[in-house]
Amino acid sequence: MSKKIGVFVCHCGTNISATVDVEKVAEETKKNNPxxxxxxxxxxxxxxxxxxxxxxxxxxxxxxxxVVAACSPKMHxxxxxxxAVKTGLNPYHVEISNIREQCSWVxxxxxxxxxxxxxxxxxxxEKTRKDKSLTAIKVPVTKRALVIGxxxxxxxxxxxxxxxxxxxxxxxxxxxxxxxxxxxxxTFPTLDCSQxxxxxxxxxxxxxxxxxxxxxxxxxxxxxxxxNFDVKIRKKAxxxxxxxxxxxxxxxxxxxxxxxxxxFDMGIGNRTAIYIPFPQAIPSKPVIDRExxxxxxxxxxxxxxxxxxxxxxxxxxxxxxxxxxxxxxNQEDEIVDVKIGAIIVATGFRELEDGLYGEYGxxxxxxxxxxxxFERLASASGPTEGKIKRPSDGKEPExxxxxxxxxxxxxxxxxxxxxxxxxxxxxKHTMLYKHKVHDGHAFVFxxxxxxxxxxxxxxxxxxxxxxxxxxxxGRVSRVYKKGEKLIVLGADTLTGSVVEIEADMVVLASAxxxxxxxxxxxxxxxxxxxxxxxxxxxxxxxKPVESSxxxxxxxxxxxxxxxxxxxxxxxxxxxxxVLALLSSDELEREPVVARVDRQLPPVFSTCIGCxxxxxxxPYSAIESEDIKARxxxxxxxxxxxxxxxxxxxxxxxxxxxxxxxxxxxxxxxQIYAEINALEFN
Amino acid sequence: xxxxxxxxxxxxxxxxxxxxxxxxGEGSVPERTRPVFITKPEDVNKLTWNKYCVYNLxxxxxxxxxxxxxxxxxxxxxxxxxTITVLIKESQIKRxxxxxxxxxxxxxxxxxxxxxxxxxxxxxxxxxxxxxxxxGNKEFSFxxxxxxxxxxxxxxxQEKWDFWQKQFEKCIKCYACxxxxxxxxxxxxxxxxxxxxxxxxxxxxxxxLSWNVTRAYHLAGRCINCEECQRVCPADIPLNLLNKKLxxxxxxxxxxxxxxxxxxxLAMATYKEDDxxxxxx
Numbered sequence: 017m018s019k020k021i022g023v024f025v026c027h028c029g030t031n032i033s034a035t036v037d038v039e040k041v042a043e044e045t046k047k048n049n050p051x052x053x054x055x056x057x058x059x060x061x062x063x064x065x066x067x068x069x070x071x072x073x074x075x076x077x078x079x080x081x082x083v084v085a086a087c088s089p090k091m092h093x094x095x096x097x098x099x100a101v102k103t104g105l106n107p108y109h110v111e112i113s114n115i116r117e118q119c120s121w122v123x124x125x126x127x128x129x130x131x132x133x134x135x136x137x138x139x140x141x142e143k144t145r146k147d148k149s150l151t152a153i154k155v156p157v158t159k160r161a162l163v164i165g166x167x168x169x170x171x172x173x174x175x176x177x178x179x180x181x182x183x184x185x186x187x188x189x190x191x192x193x194x195x196x197x198x199x200x201x202x203t204f205p206t207l208d209c210s211q212x213x214x215x216x217x218x219x220x221x222x223x224x225x226x227x228x229x230x231x232x233x234x235x236x237x238x239x240x241x242x243x244n245f246d247v248k249i250r251k252k253a254x255x256x257x258x259x260x261x262x263x264x265x266x267x268x269x270x271x272x273x274x275x276x277x278x279x280f281d282m283g284i285g286n287r288t289a290i291y292i293p294f295p296q297a298i299p300s301k302p303v304i305d306r307e308x309x310x311x312x313x314x315x316x317x318x319x320x321x322x323x324x325x326x327x328x329x330x331x332x333x334x335x336x337x338x339x340x341x342x343x344x345x346n347q348e349d350e351i352v353d354v355k356i357g358a359i360i361v362a363t364g365f366r367e368l369e370d371g372l373y374g375e376y377g378x379x380x381x382x383x384x385x386x387x388x389x390f391e392r393l394a395s396a397s398g399p400t401e402g403k404i405k406r407p408s409d410g411k412e413p414e415x416x417x418x419x420x421x422x423x424x425x426x427x428x429x430x431x432x433x434x435x436x437x438x439x440x441x442x443x444k445h446t447m448l449y450k451h452k453v454h455d456g457h458a459f460v461f462x463x464x465x466x467x468x469x470x471x472x473x474x475x476x477x478x479x480x481x482x483x484x485x486x487x488x489x490g491r492v493s494r495v496y497k498k499g500e501k502l503i504v505l506g507a508d509t510l511t512g513s514v515v516e517i518e519a520d521m522v523v524l525a526s527a528x529x530x531x532x533x534x535x536x537x538x539x540x541x542x543x544x545x546x547x548x549x550x551x552x553x554x555x556x557x558x559k560p561v562e563s564s565x566x567x568x569x570x571x572x573x574x575x576x577x578x579x580x581x582x583x584x585x586x587x588x589x590x591x592x593x594v595l596a597l598l599s600s601d602e603l604e605r606e607p608v609v610a611r612v613d614r615q616l617p618p619v620f621s622t623c624i625g626c627x628x629x630x631x632x633x634p635y636s637a638i639e640s641e642d643i644k645a646r647x648x649x650x651x652x653x654x655x656x657x658x659x660x661x662x663x664x665x666x667x668x669x670x671x672x673x674x675x676x677x678x679x680x681x682x683x684x685x686q687i688y689a690e691i692n693a694l695e696f697n
Numbered sequence: 698x699x700x701x702x703x704x705x706x707x708x709x710x711x712x713x714x715x716x717x718x719x720x721x722g723e724g725s726v727p728e729r730t731r732p733v734f735i736t737k738p739e740d741v742n743k744l745t746w747n748k749y750c751v752y753n754l755x756x757x758x759x760x761x762x763x764x765x766x767x768x769x770x771x772x773x774x775x776x777x778x779x780t781i782t783v784l785i786k787e788s789q790i791k792r793x794x795x796x797x798x799x800x801x802x803x804x805x806x807x808x809x810x811x812x813x814x815x816x817x818x819x820x821x822x823x824x825x826x827x828x829x830x831x832x833g834n835k836e837f838s839f840x841x842x843x844x845x846x847x848x849x850x851x852x853x854x855q856e857k858w859d860f861w862q863k864q865f866e867k868c869i870k871c872y873a874c875x876x877x878x879x880x881x882x883x884x885x886x887x888x889x890x891x892x893x894x895x896x897x898x899x900x901x902x903x904x905x906l907s908w909n910v911t912r913a914y915h916l917a918g919r920c921i922n923c924e925e926c927q928r929v930c931p932a933d934i935p936l937n938l939l940n941k942k943l944x945x946x947x948x949x950x951x952x953x954x955x956x957x958x959x960x961x962x963l964a965m966a967t968y969k970e971d972d973x974x975x976x977x978x
Contacts, residue, residue, distance in 0.1 A: 619885075626789065628965070674884070684893055688893035
């Protein structure tokens with residue numbers, strides 16, 4: 017039965033009609049295509065009356081196929097398909113011909129735009145002729161979410177999901193949750209103590225009935241698809257039994273390895289080999305650093321089991337737990353399997369390595385420190401208990417120079433982007449410094465001051481006007497040591513003069529970078545990432561928390577530099593997406609998925625099983641299937657598409673030499689019809 | 698060498714290591730050989746080896762008729778052995794399912810085939826048993842390997858187009874090229890698909906062009922240049938020129954040579970961040 021196709025051409029105000037004669041498009045389409053039963057134009061097809069027009073005409077004219085010539089299908093395909101469903105028409109008989117983004121917006125004059133529109137509409141009517149009814153794919157949902165990362169983003173997301181009544185599994189690779197926020201001293205723009213607002217959330221997450229927490233653990237693998245992920249979590253050997261340990265501190269007080277640089281203190285403080293990263297750590301139970309512990313070093317050298325080494329057993333001897341000690345030197349990594357319905361990635365950022373700026377003495381001079389190191393200096397729980405002392409000799413610095421945009425906005429050092437938080441935290445640093453060293457001088461070198469945000473501008477003005485920080489607009493060319501002083505050579509471009517400051521300490525506002533292993537991790541998850549290795553959102557404006565893979569969401573700085581309020585907001589948004597997803601027992605998915613040919617015996621399938629499709633699939637959606645005879649012998653091994661995983665990108669269909677893979681909704685006949693419509697007219 | 702070959706075949710059949718030996722047999726005239734399929738130990742004397750053993754017997758690994766004979770041992774020259782590497786990589790055979798009798802070879806055909814001029818696989822790279830004295834494989838530079846393209850590459854774009862138009866006009870669509878090709882192993886070729894009919898089946902210029910170009914593209918990054926397609930073409934179309942050109946482009950852009958290493962990632966199915974993309978315009 018041949019189709020009765022209706023064509024609806026949208027003016028889109030003047031967006032389309034300015035360079036496309038829409039009336040002519042409708043007229044020509046009707047005239048030259050016998051299968052087009054009805055054409056019309058309308059000012060705004062997506063408006064309520066526009067949709068009503070579509071519905072009414074489907075019924076009145078008995079249309080069995082619809083082409084809406086309008087904007088990109090990304091915008092309104094869903095709208096028009098939904099409208100069609102209300103009339104009883106299968107939504108996959110509705111196609112969009114994009115005459116806006118790909119036509120009216122790019123062509124300057126009416127004749128070109130109109131001719132091209134006529135061609136585009138004809139192509140789409142030909143495709144519509146070959147459209148088949150498709151039904152949405154239903155997949156069951158495992159009602160449990162996984163949150164990867166235990167920083168403020170992960171904690172907030174986990175709490176929101178857990179409060180919504182769903183189970184959450186949280187994985188943090190460090191020994192404690194808290195992330196970077198736990199390292200900060202005070203937070204802008206209110207100068208409230210970071211730990212004071214952070215720790216209640218940490219405690220709440222740890223004690224929440226719906227949250228299962230795995231610290232000192234990493235994601236081993238993720239397979240499966242939206243609603244049905246299979247996740248393997250590697251619980252790294254902590255060497256401490258979390259159930260037995262009470263966190264009494266006996267072990268780390270006696271540990272003889274006291275000179276290990278503390279990661280939490282960004283290397284300016286020390287810790288022991290058995291340690292908790294910071295006093296408020298959750299869980300407040302130690303971990304043994306096997307790299308640096310002398311017992312493990314000895315065991316590795318002698319190639320014996322750690323427990324057989326007798327070099328040092330101070331911590332286990334000090335452990336008061338009896339009869340079984342809470343410390344277990346022989347503990348091994350453990351793999352935990354969990355079934356997951358949706359995933360939030362909140363893996364955070366790292367600070368730019370300080371050795372990268374040799375000209376500023378980063379990594380060379382002890383008194384040139386990074387922003388996070390300054391946070392630890394200013395923090396009450398830090399190595400100096402909140403007193404500002406320079407690392408080299410413990411003296412109170414009288415002059416501190418803050419250099420902004422270290423790494424950020426510097427393509428030569430690999431970050432072309434703005435790290436967004438540095439202007440604000442540098443202003444905060446000057447205040448913290450001035451509050452603690454009343455007669456000290458703070459100088460700030462900046463390119464621009466970017467303080468867009470509620471109360472942000474006022475905050476930075478306060479640093480300048482009330483706290484007396486001296487802001488100099490210009491770059492620093494060099495920092496070098498002269499006696500005990502650091503000489504900062506820079507320019508003040510507002511006065512056009514060269515500035516030379518004898519500083520006691522220099523603080524670099526280092527860029528926020530993606531985690532070192534972000535790329536490998538994104539590949540493990542099959543999500544896309546940008547040139548800076550930050551994970552990409554699905555749409556920069558309209559889908560800011562969705563990743564490129566269905567069921568995986570993004571929160572916090574793993575997606576791009578952002579401050580705490582923004583991170584918390586994004587985490588909440590991601591959590592609400594997850595809650596919506598987990599609220600139903602079954603999920604409906606677009607049936608635009610690839611299918612591998614299946615036929616009756618003796619062919620079974622034209623697929624020959626070369627598995628090029630499997631190799632090119634970015635979503636690991638292609639599996640191999642053995643077609644078996646009744647006696648169980650394998651007749652043929654062929655490819656099969658996992659509908660749950662397939663995102664309908666079509667790479668497999670393009671790769672297949674024998675054309676044995678087709679994409680539903682974009683099958684060979686449909687594409688061929690479109691091409692033919694162009695060639696022979 | 699022939700004796701050693703026959704002895705090995707006999708041993709393999711007697712021990713039931715394999716069910717059949719694919720090899721070369723005497724032809725109707727001394728300058729010809731033919732493929733033979735030996736299933737009984739007493740028939741091994743039918744096997745021979747000489748410079749007229751041009752065929753790439755690995756093509757029989759894809760044919761239902763020969764596969765029915767059971768687990769094969771196969772006599773391969775260095776060039777043919779490269780096919781097996783590709784077949785393993787493309788999941789068409791498992792290494793343990795075949796027994797490879799490699800023969801060392803110093804060139805075949807009379808006059809010698811083009812591929813033998815810059816042969817770097819006199820001793821096969823993959824085998825279970827080697828027949829003949831092991832020859833140290835030579836190494837050739839990139840330019841030497843693709844020297845046969847020198848003349849062709851001097852042509853202008855228009856001249857190249859005219860050249861191929863003229864060549865493809867001769868094509869009679871007999872599909873001997875794909876029947877002989879050991880890497881054209883699809884059960885249903887794209888040319889056999891008629892819904893929609895991507896490639897016009899009749900032998901006129903438009904269909905001929907799309908067939909020949911598609912055939913060559915489907916071998917890009919895969920063809921090991923055994924030259925069998927060119928040898929069997931009744932219209933004398935220099936098909937290997939196309940194959941060789943694509944092999945050169947693949948090596949130039951992706952540093953990949955088909956058939957040399959089982960562990961290399963397939964050039965056409967692997968994305969690397971540092972892939973050369975200059976040619977995409």
